[in-house]
Structures are given as C-alpha cells and as structure tokens.
Amino acid sequence: MKEYTNKGNKDTRSGFGAGLLEAGKMNPDVVALCADLTGSVKMDAFAAEFPDRFFQCGIAEADMVGAAAGLSLSGKIPYIGSFAGFVTGRVYDQVRQVVAYSGTNVKICASHAGITLGEDGATHQIMEDIGLMKMLPGMVVINPCDYNQTKAAAIAAAGHVGPVYLRFGRPSVPNFTDENARFEIGKAIMLNEGTDVTVIATGHLVWEAVQAVQSLEKEGISVELINIHTIKPLDSDAVISSARKTGAVVCAEEHLIAGGLGESVASLLARTNPVPMEFVAVDDKFGQSGTPAELMKAYGLDSEHIINAVKKAISRK
Amino acid sequence: MSDQFTLEQIASQVRRDIIRMVAGAQSGHPGGSLSSTDFVTALFFRVMKHSPKHWSRDGKGNDMFFLSAGHMSPLFYSVLARSGYFDVKELAEFRKFGSRLQGHPSVEHHLPGVYVASGSLGQGLSVAAGAALGKRLDKDERFVYVLVGDGESEEGQIWEAAMFAVRHKLNRLIAITDWNGQQIDGTVDSVIALGDLESKWNAFGWKTFVCDGHDMNAILSVFDKAHAYSETGDKPVMILMKTVMGKGVDFMEGTHKWHGKAPSKEQEQQALSQLQETLGDY
Numbered sequence: 380m381k382e383y384t385n386k387g388n389k390d391t392r393s394g395f396g397a398g399l400l401e402a403g404k405m406n407p408d409v410v411a412l413c414a415d416l417t418g419s420v421k422m423d424a425f426a427a428e429f430p431d432r433f434f435q436c437g438i439a440e441a442d443m444v445g446a447a448a449g450l451s452l453s454g455k456i457p458y459i460g461s462f463a464g465f466v467t468g469r470v471y472d473q474v475r476q477v478v479a480y481s482g483t484n485v486k487i488c489a490s491h492a493g494i495t496l497g498e499d500g501a502t503h504q505i506m507e508d509i510g511l512m513k514m515l516p517g518m519v520v521i522n523p524c525d526y527n528q529t530k531a532a533a534i535a536a537a538g539h540v541g542p543v544y545l546r547f548g549r550p551s552v553p554n555f556t557d558e559n560a561r562f563e564i565g566k567a568i569m570l571n572e573g574t575d576v577t578v579i580a581t582g583h584l585v586w587e588a589v590q591a592v593q594s595l596e597k598e599g600i601s602v603e604l605i606n607i608h609t610i611k612p613l614d615s616d617a618v619i620s621s622a623r624k625t626g627a628v629v630c631a632e633e634h635l636i637a638g639g640l641g642e643s644v645a646s647l648l649a650r651t652n653p654v655p656m657e658f659v660a661v662d663d664k665f666g667q668s669g670t671p672a673e674l675m676k677a678y679g680l681d682s683e684h685i686i687n688a689v690k691k692a693i694s695r696k
Numbered sequence: 697m698s699d700q701f702t703l704e705q706i707a708s709q710v711r712r713d714i715i716r717m718v719a720g721a722q723s724g725h726p727g728g729s730l731s732s733t734d735f736v737t738a739l740f741f742r743v744m745k746h747s748p749k750h751w752s753r754d755g756k757g758n759d760m761f762f763l764s765a766g767h768m769s770p771l772f773y774s775v776l777a778r779s780g781y782f783d784v785k786e787l788a789e790f791r792k793f794g795s796r797l798q799g800h801p802s803v804e805h806h807l808p809g810v811y812v813a814s815g816s817l818g819q820g821l822s823v824a825a826g827a828a829l830g831k832r833l834d835k836d837e838r839f840v841y842v843l844v845g846d847g848e849s850e851e852g853q854i855w856e857a858a859m860f861a862v863r864h865k866l867n868r869l870i871a872i873t874d875w876n877g878q879q880i881d882g883t884v885d886s887v888i889a890l891g892d893l894e895s896k897w898n899a900f901g902w903k904t905f906v907c908d909g910h911d912m913n914a915i916l917s918v919f920d921k922a923h924a925y926s927e928t929g930d931k932p933v934m935i936l937m938k939t940v941m942g943k944g945v946d947f948m949e950g951t952h953k954w955h956g957k958a959p960s961k962e963q964e965q966q967a968l969s970q971l972q973e974t975l976g977d978y
Binding site (some may be wrong): 435451473 | 733752754755756759802803804811812813814815816818819820821822823824825826827828830833834836852853856857859860863864970
C-alpha cells in the first residue's frame with residue numbers, strides 16, 4: 380500500500396484550535412463561544428488573538444447554543460466549543476430548534492469525543508453523538524482523523540453556509556495526512572486501492588485501519604481503504620463504487636454501532652448494492668475509566684479488531 | 697396606521713384576530729396571546745424602529761423582536777400582518793397544512809418577521825442576547841426585544857441567559873415578561889412558584905421595571921424609561937408586565953384553562969362581541 384508516515388503524535392483538538400485561529404484570520408465574521416473549557420477545547424489561541432470576537436458563556440451550554448444562533452443572524456459565523464457530550468445530548472433540543480430547524484450558520488465544535496477521552500469515564504465519553512447529530516435534517520457531520528485533517532476541517536467549516544457538527548478528540552494520535560491536502564466537505568479520501576474488501580474508517584480509527592491494511596497485505600489480502608471524514612452528507616458514489624468493486628465492507632469508528640458511520644453506509648448499500656458488512660464500533664455499551672489505548676483495545680476499536688472483521692467479511696462473500 | 701388609530705383600537709383588532717385565528721384553526725393558544733396584546737401592540741406600532749416592507753433576517757439597522765414563548769404565535773402573526781410584514785388575509789392560514797403561519801413560529805417557511813423558530817420554551821432570551829452581541833459587533837445602535845412567559849421562566853436556560861447578558865453588558869437588550877401568573881397546569885404559584893420576580897431579576901443584575909401591562913400610557917412610559925436607561929447604563933433591561941391571562945374576553949380572563957384551547961363557534965361569537973372591530977377583520 381501507499382506509505383503513510385506518522386509525522387509525530389498530536390491531538391486533533393489542537394488541530395481544531397489551529398484551524399479556528401486560521402479561519403478567524405481569514406474571515407472577520409468568524410466568532411467563537413466557549414462554555415468554560417477554552418483551554419481544553421483549544422480555543423485559547425483564538426481568544427487571545429481576537430478578544431472582541433470571543434465570548435465566554437460559563438458552564439451554560441444551552442445558552443451558548445442560543446447565543447450563537449442569535450449572533451449568526453447578522454452574518455457572524457459562530458464556532459461553539461465544549462466536550463462532545465455537552466454540545467450534543469445535553470443541548471439536543473436547543474440544537475434542534477435554533478440551529479438545525481432554524482438553519483442558522485452555527486459550527487458546533489465537539490472535543491473529547493468518543494471513548495479516548497479516557498480516565499474521566501462514561502459520563503464524559505459520548506459515543507452516541509454522530510447518531511444524534513446526523514438525524515437532524517440539514518446538519519453536516521464531520522469527524523476528521525488527525526491533526527492536519529482537523530485543522531483543515533475547522534477552516535472549511537467557515538466556508539459552508541449552514542449548521543456543521545465537527546467532532547474531534549483529546550489524545551495525541553499519529554498525524555499522517557498531508558498538511559496541504561485539500562479538504563472538501565462530503566468528499567471521501569481514497570487511502571489505498573484494493574480488490575478483496577473495502578474498509579471505511581473515520582476519526583481515530585483511520586490510523587488503526589492503515590496499520591491493519593499493511594498487515595493484511597502481508598497475508599495477501601488486497602484492501603481498499605477509504606477515509607470518510609464527512610459522515611453526512613455521505614460520499615455515496617465513493618461508497619457504492621468501492622462496494623461494487625470489492626463485494627465486502629468493514630466500517631470502523633469510535634462510536635456506537637447504532638447511529639454511526641457504519642449504519643449510514645449499511646443503509647446506503649441496502650438500497651443500492653447490498654454486500655456482507657462488518658462493524659468495528661461499540662455495541663450498545665457505555666465506556667469506563669482507563670487509558671485511551673486500554674479502552675480502544677477493550678472495546679474492540681483497534682487494528683487487530685479491524686483485521687478480524689475484514690477476514691469475517693471476506694468469508695461471508 | 698398608528699397615526700390614524702389609537703394603540704387601544706389596534707389592540708382591539710389584534711385581539712379579534714387572535715380569537716378568529718384560534719377558532720378558525722380549532723387549535724392554538726389564546727390566553728397568553730391576549731395577555732401580551734397591549735404591550736406587543738405598543739412595540740410594533742409605536743416603540744420599535746423597524747421596516748416591515750423591507751424586512752431582512754439580518755436585522756441590520758432595525759430593532760429586532762424575538763418571541764421566546766412561541767405559543768403566542770396568534771398574537772405575533774397578527775401584529776406582523778397588521779404592521780405590514782405580510783397581507784392580513786394570510787392570517788386565515790394559521791396552522792393550516794402548507795401555511796407559512798405554522799403552529800409555532802418557523803423560519804423554514806420564510807415568514808417575514810421571524811428570525812428563529814421558537815416554541816420549545818426557554819431559548820429565546822439566549823438567542824436575543826446573541827443578536828444583541830451581533831449588533832454591538834456591527835456598531836448597530838438599535839435595540840433587541842424579546843418576550844418570555846412567566847411560566848416559561850421555570851426553564852433553567854432563561855437564567856443562564858440572564859447571567860450571560862449581564863456578563864457581556866448587553867444594555868440594548870430589552871426583555872419583557874408576560875407576568876400573567878398562569879400556566880397549563882394551573883397558576884404559576886401552584887405549579888412551581890417563581891416568587892418575587894422583580895427581586896430575582898434585580899439579583900441577577902438586570903435593570904428591572906414593573907409595569908401594568910394593560911395600561912397603554914404606562915406601557916409607553918416604561919419603554920421610554922428603558923431606552924433612557926440604556927443610553928448610560930450597562931445592564932440589560934427586564935420589564936415585568938403585570939397582565940391578566942385572556943385579557944379582553946371575560947370568560948377567558950384570569951384562568952389557565954384558556955392557555956391552549958380553541959373556542960367553539962358560539963364562544964367565538966361571544967368573545968368577538970366584546971372586542972370592537974376597528975381595522976376590519978381579515
């Protein structure tokens with residue numbers, strides 16, 4: 380497969396922070412709001428550079444969603460930041476009424492998503508957020524895979540008119556995508572062409588998938604690897620054409636099976652080109668405290684589980 | 697229009713519209729709409745600087761009005777139509793399939809005058825605070841008004857927004873509470889008492905006024921005071937309007953039972969007989 384090099388571990392939340400700062404420099408309408416997690420969500424550089432365009436909301440996420448919707452009316456592009464659970468499930472009705480249904484140009488920026496939040500435990504490890512957000516009509520849902528891609532996604536969000544949910548994480552993970560790669564919302568990225576099976580991965584699972592593909596190739600299995608950073612709108616053409624070519628699909632994500640990328644892919648393929656599918660995701664469980672690496676392994680979210688899922692999917696062809 | 701007719705005459709027509717819309721749809725919320733009619737009429741026909749014929753969702757250069765208590769949509773739609781945002785004939789479409797006049801205000805149907813959807817309670821004060829921040833960034837000196845219900849103030853988000861507006865010194869945000877003391881399940885005191893609202897808003901750091909919400913002179917005077925305060929003060933303003941649920945229709949007055957109930961044909965006629973037709977029914 381094409382060689383992918385880890386240019387050094389970095390957290391995706393810092394990619395978001397860098398992208399937000401860049402978006403702020405490029406566009407004076409970009410403003411930011413945070414609910415007492417400015418450092419954790421990496422909005423501090425923006426707040427320092429643009430103090431008049433940064434608004435502290437305190438621990439009041441519902442109010443932050445509403446204030447952002449109000450700010451957007453005059454043409455501002457508000458980015459709101461908190462932990463993923465607190466800007467989705469906690470404020471679902473607010474996001475639904477004044478962002479999604481009202482079509483306001485709010486960018487919901489969700490850090491510490493998934494189980495890799497780690498030691499804080501299940502209260503903070505939301506794995507339902509992709510499902511919650513993708514159910515809202517008109518909501519764009521993005522889950523980038525590394526620092527560079529998250530930075531690019533944060534910049535691209537300002538260029539999309541309408542609600543965006545941008546999900547990223549806390550741990551330092553390999554930074555391997557090209558820092559100059561063009562980020563196009565809704566466009567899948569082909570990481571490796573193959574013929575036996577398609578692996579579709581998003582977020583932190585993309586690097587795990589890269590490792591899995593390298594290992595599988597040594598066993599003579601040809602894997603097509605697709606990085607989906609935009610779960611909604613899904614790049615249907617990329618998914619359907621790859622499924623037609625390989626005849627088996629594995630989806631990998633740091634989320635519950637319910638509501639995740641895998642379900643979106645399954646729904647699409649059920650209607651167009653059904654093939655055997657396997658899901659590398661969490662099956663109807665809450666997380667728990669532990670290191671990110673421990674939890675990824677224990678909850679079946681690593682390259683080893685992708686390898687097993689690939690073999691199972693191929694055996695069902 | 698306000699030059700030809702007194703605010704009381706306009707309010708009487710608005711109340712007729714409310715009754716006819718709710719009766720026509722056989723659903724909707726007359727109680728709070730009628731209690732808020734006088735001061736909302738004053739806002740739309742005297743107090744606010746706005747451009748009904750050239751309305752734009754960015755609100756630039758105009759005062760903006762947000763209805764947080766979205767169930768008062770019959771009142772909202774009536775004052776919008778009567779002040780020129782759209783043809784009054786469209787009021788007949790209230791709550792009908794395919795109508796721009798959704799049960800609760802929506803922007804999806806592009807009804808002029810509606811900035812965001814409301815109906816799920818407690819959210820409008822936050823949105824209005826955000827809009828006021830936007831005006832400050834734009835150096836736009838106009839005001840942002842928002843109407844919340846007293847029952848609605850049981851929502852925690854109202855108090856989140858209360859702290860946010862003070863933190864950011866939103867002195868051109870003028871909130872109004874329809875203090876009618878009634879909500880769906882009974883009196884506010886019997887459901888979850890709010891206590892002394894004036895002390896509460898003062899304690900949260902707002903400049904607070906209390907006003908008789910059915911005395912037009914008092915209403916105009918309190919808005920003058922609010923504007924005068926905003927010239928030098930740095931607090932957001934809350935006007936607590938003491939009102940009567942269902943005001944203007946004797947059998948609807950002072951009871952929670954008409955919060956969200958449509959009158960029968962007979963009750964509609966009985967109600968309309970108490971409300972003078974001044975501007976012509978739609």
